Amino acid sequence: MAERKPISKKMRFEVFKRDSFTCQYCGEKAPDVILHIDHLLPVKEGGKNTMLNxxxxxxSCNSGKSARLLDDNSIVTKQRNQMEELSEKREQMKLMVEWKNELEKYEEEQVELIETFLEDKMNVGLTDSGKQNLKKHIKRYGFNEVYESLEISYNQYFETRKDADKVINYTYRICSNREYQKQNPMHSKQMYVRAILKNKNMLHNDIKVRSMLKDCVVDEYTFKMAVEIAKTSRNWTQFLELFNEHFLMDY
Ligand SMILES: [Zn+2]
Structure with missing residues (x-):
């Protein structure tokens, strides 16, 4: 027989955090309901106390799965259950507060990383509303997307300190553009062509290349054509020439 080992407090917290303090079966959240840890593969079938299991x-979702051990009908049992429920609720409230604090700290750290970039590269800071706006975008697009878009925007638009606002505004536009493009089924093909240019150190204007590829690489045929052009061009100027020539464009 498999032995049921207790799940450590730390492990419980990690699982709750990963699942955002939400029952993964019905979607109810603490503190509306009391949360438990369930084994996907039951202990008696060899399930272990690991994050994956x-x-x-x-x-109610948990008790539906496992046999009840206590006789729920006696008053003593009921009272004891109520007490346990209360202290469990308190315990989980504490964990949730801790979790929210951790998330906030993490959010602050991300904002600080962006602020460092802005200070180092452009010698500017963010206003309070600028910070709020940044947090909103990080939440929506994810930190990496915002950071990468900022780098692209900076490389493209920054010349003097006066351009800082423009760089930040374009960062958010780039985020939104990239998200839109990712939903496009040809996106990975377009990124493949871009990668060829990048590897050849010919990605002279990333924003332009992205929009050229978005406009022109629309099926297998145009994809192969763009790959050929990217592979055979010797430099950025030649790439532009060949691209315009083959796609009858004027970039
Ligand atoms: Zn549930």
């Missing part, structure tokens, strides 16, 4: 489940 543990999942957040509310009382």
């Amino acid at each position: 543990l999942i957040t489940a509310c009382q």
Whole structure:
């Protein structure tokens, strides 16, 4: 028989955090419901106390899965259950506060990283509303997307300190553009052509290349044509020439 080992407090917290304090079966959240840790593969079938095997489940979803041990009808049992429920609720409230604090700290760290970039490269800071706006975009697009877009925008638009606002505004536009492009089924093909240019150190104007590829690489045929052009061009100017010639464009 497999032995049921207790799940450590730390592990419980990690599982709750990963699952955002939400029952993964019905979507109810603490503190509306009491949360438990459920084994996906039951202990008696060899399930272990690992992150992969543990999942957040509310009382009713969890109890539906396993046999009840206590006789729920006695008054003593009921009272004891209520007490346990209360202290469990308190405990989980504490964990949630801790989790929210951690998230906030993490958010602050991300904002600081961006601020460092702005200070180092452009010698500018963010206003309070600028910070709020940044947080909003990080939440929506993810930190990496915002950071990468900022780098692209900076390389493209920064010449003097006066351009800082422009760089930041374009950062958000680039985020939104990139998200839009990712939903496009040809996106990975377009990025493939871009990667060829990048590897040949010919990605002279990333924004321009992205928009050229977005306009022109629309099916297998145009994809192959763009790959050929990227492979055979010796430099950026020649790439532009060949591209315009083959796609009858004027970039
Ligand atoms: Zn549930």
